[in-house]
Amino acid sequence: xxxxxxxxxxxxxxxxxxxxxxxxxxxxxxxxxxxxxxxxxxxxxxxxxxxxxxxxxxxxxxxxxxxxxxxxxxxxxxxxxxxxxxxxxxxxxxxxxxxxxxxxxxxxxxxxxxxxxxxxxxxxxxxxxxxxxxxxxxxxxxxxxxxxxxxxxxxxxxxxxxxxxxxxxxxxxxxxxxxxxxxxxxxxxxxxxxxxxxxxxxxxxxxxxxxxxxxxxxxxxxxxxxxxxxxxxxxxxxxxxxxxxxxxxxxxxxxxxxxxxxxxxxxxxxxxxxxxxxxxxxxxxxxxxxxxxxxxxxxxxxxxxxxxxxxxxxxxxxxxxxxxxxxxxxxxxxx
Ligand code: UT7
Numbered sequence: 001x002x003x004x005x006x007x008x009x010x011x012x013x014x015x016x017x018x019x020x021x022x023x024x025x026x027x028x029x030x031x032x033x034x035x036x037x038x039x040x041x042x043x044x045x046x047x048x049x050x051x052x053x054x055x056x057x058x059x060x061x062x063x064x065x066x067x068x069x070x071x072x073x074x075x076x077x078x079x080x081x082x083x084x085x086x087x088x089x090x091x092x093x094x095x096x097x098x099x100x101x102x103x104x105x106x107x108x109x110x111x112x113x114x115x116x117x118x119x120x121x122x123x124x125x126x127x128x129x130x131x132x133x134x135x136x137x138x139x140x141x142x143x144x145x146x147x148x149x150x151x152x153x154x155x156x157x158x159x160x161x162x163x164x165x166x167x168x169x170x171x172x173x174x175x176x177x178x179x180x181x182x183x184x185x186x187x188x189x190x191x192x193x194x195x196x197x198x199x200x201x202x203x204x205x206x207x208x209x210x211x212x213x214x215x216x217x218x219x220x221x222x223x224x225x226x227x228x229x230x231x232x233x234x235x236x237x238x239x240x241x242x243x244x245x246x247x248x249x250x251x252x253x254x255x256x257x258x259x260x261x262x263x264x265x266x267x268x269x270x271x272x273x274x275x276x277x278x279x280x281x282x283x284x285x286x287x288x289x290x291x292x293x294x295x296x297x298x299x300x301x302x303x304x305x306x307x308x309x310x311x312x313x314x315x316x317x318x319x320x321x322x323x324x325x326x327x328x329x330x331x332x333x334x335x
Pocket of ligand 1: 028029030033034037038115156157158160161196226227228230231234263264265268292294322323324
């Protein structure tokens with residue numbers, strides 16, 4: 001059986017920086033509250049007319065990743081595109097990437113697993129490579145949150161957290177050596193689907209009905225979150241799924257060279273770090289600059305950590321995510 005390894009990484013964030021003070025001009029919030037509860041100082045938002053969209057940002061990140069993998073678009077055998085904020089209701093972003101990058105008529109699969117989307121996508125790509133079916137798979141996580149958030153005080157517990165951006169990884173067949181993706185671990189618990197959700201527009205919540213039936217105060221086409229409930233589950237599931245991955249590979253917490261947690265909230269990352277007794281050097285966070293970019297957060301953070309020389313050959317790198325669904329997962333990598 002083959003194994004897979006990451007051969008190229010890239011990320012893209014829009015130029016437009018939105019600070020906490022900028023948000024406090026739109027809603028009743030403030031820099032102190034946001035920093036204390038989430039660690040976020042600023043995030044990036046697409047600006048009208050800057051040409052960005054979820055798929056466009058995905059292509060920008062993917063172009064860098066392909067370049068670093070020393071591959072051309074025609075070398076890619078499959079696209080896996082993770083997002084909760086696609087440009088269109090259908091089709092998904094994968095086919096847009098295929099078109100924009102001028103790729104062959106390769107398969108394009110869209111993944112809808114929110115904050116866990118990148119790990120789900122990585123796992124799918126890993127399986128296709130392990131079976132020998134494909135050699136190079138492009139995995140993208142991209143989000144345009146700012147296009148669909150409630151920037152009034154009503155939506156402040158959600159809208160201050162999220163930011164726009166994209167990250168991408170090329171997963172390739174490992175021709176030699178035993179490094180690469182060691183294992184991936186995926187979970188879901190639909191009982192909590194409404195705790196962090198965007199109900200419509202959907203077939204159950206069609207736009208004309210939403211407008212007719214809902215007073216302006218309670219529009220279900222903005223995301224809603226039961227923050228404390230999500231937080232409590234996140235800290236349990238993060239720790240669980242990291243341990244599950246370590247156990248599967250006979251590794252211990254002390255063997256982790258770098259943990260890249262999904263950037264949901266700096267307090268969640270710090271809680272996990274404390275719980276697992278990891279040092280500051282063993283955990284990478286960049287939510288301070290970008291906010292929570294959902295499916296894009298892990299590939300953006302992984303790329304930055306790698307660019308900063310914080311990940312070296314042979315290192316044990318652990319990726320872990322938790323989010324809406326609930327869904328959660330981890331990936332254990334020997335770099
Ligand atoms: O990535 C996907 C997974 N998502 C997560 O993991 C998010 C998990 N949850 C969280 O990160 C936190 O729960 C939040 C950051 C969303 C909220 O922090 P919290 O400490 O749980 O605050 P809270 O929701 O309990 O609200 C506390 C107070 C409330 O006011 P009262 O009722 O105490 O008067 C809120 O209305 O803070 C108020 N509040 C705000 N105040 C200023 C909520 N949002 C804001 C805001 N600015 N943006």
